[in-house]
Amino acid sequence: MTDAPVTGAPVDLRSDTVALPSPGMRAAMAEAELGDDMFGEDPTVRALEERLCGLFGFSGALFAPSGVMANQIGLRLLVGPGEELVCDAEAHILAHEDGAPALHGGIQTRTLTSESGLIDPRALAAFVRRGNSYTVGTRAVAVEQTHTRSGGNVHPLETLRGIRAVADAAGIAVHLDGARIWNAHAATGVPLAEFGAPVADTLSVCLSKGLGAPVGSVLLCDGELLGQARKIRHRLGGGMRQAGVLAAAGLYALEHNLARIGDDHSNAALLADGLREAGCAVSAPETNIVLARTPAAEAVVEQASRHGVRVTSPAPGLLRLVTHLDVDKAGCEQAVRVLAKAIHGQSAG
Secondary structure, three states, X not given: OXXXXXXXXXXXXOOHHHOOOOHHHHHHHHOOOOOOHHHOOOHHHHHHHHHHHHHHOOOEEEEEOOHHHHHHHHHHHHOOOOOEEEEEOOOXXXXXXXXXXXXXXXXXXXXXXXXXXXXXXXXXXXXXXOOEOOEOOEEEEEEEOOEHHHOOEOOOHHHHHHHHHHHHHHOOEEEEEEOOHHHHHHHHOOOOOOOOOOOOOEEEEEOOOOOOOOOOEEEEEOXXXXXXXXXXXXXXXXXXXXXXXXXXXHHHHHHHOOOOHHHHHHHHHHHHHHHHHOOOEEOOOOOOEEEEEOOOHHHHHHXXXXXOEEXXXXXXXXXXXXXXXXXXXXXXXXXXXXXXXXXXXXXXX
């Protein structure tokens, strides 16, 4: 491999959040009907919230600037200061949200070690702590769908139903971090409604992961909790005015980009096969995230970047690639060629 400069657009597989709004999405944003959402008067925001309520079977929805904020609002609706939240030890709300449950909500977390990021209902039942006058009791469990740090693994519907049954028996709530719930839906064929209200008390869904919107998430909950949710959002600085410009992107994404997510999964499988042939240890991806183990991963990332392929190394010896709508099959084939050369070059060195 030479050090010739890259020509053409890079193949960016760092995250599905790097996808750019399409011309059609930009047009929808420009033409959106607007109002002041702080007064509840933005019709496009209301249309997005109502659409998602219908898809997931909830009576309340709240548009938020980010998935982190939507998660934190949902958690604070269920768990008070000094109360306990149980989640997987590698959960996004712990690893990638800068201590927000403790910092903003005063929430105590206790972690359950699980295989491949998937919470076992039986293990959860033994883990939930009953509270009394001198013991902090569990108030809620948080589940991630799909589980990003394990490589986009899907919690099967029966597992979610089992977690719901454990929670009901213990008198605790369930928050579902559904940042990539669209991928779980595409991979399993399970209707979104089954992944929603029947298994969760609060659910956050992201519009910029998989769907290609530039920004925004939505928290789904019981409609009676919306007033409290709005107050928490405002306190976190998430109140927006003519937010329909952003909500229009979400509506466009649901209409045009949801059905094609399976293409990302096929491209992820292509990447996994190519990296395996290049000598990496790669598990078959369930959705759109590929984790590949190879020595000197950080050097591979740097070398590949110089040749127009962008990936990340979240841990020593580990490559992470995430497919999305802005990288097609040809782009993934190019990524395999570049990464294979970089991997072999490091091995030879």
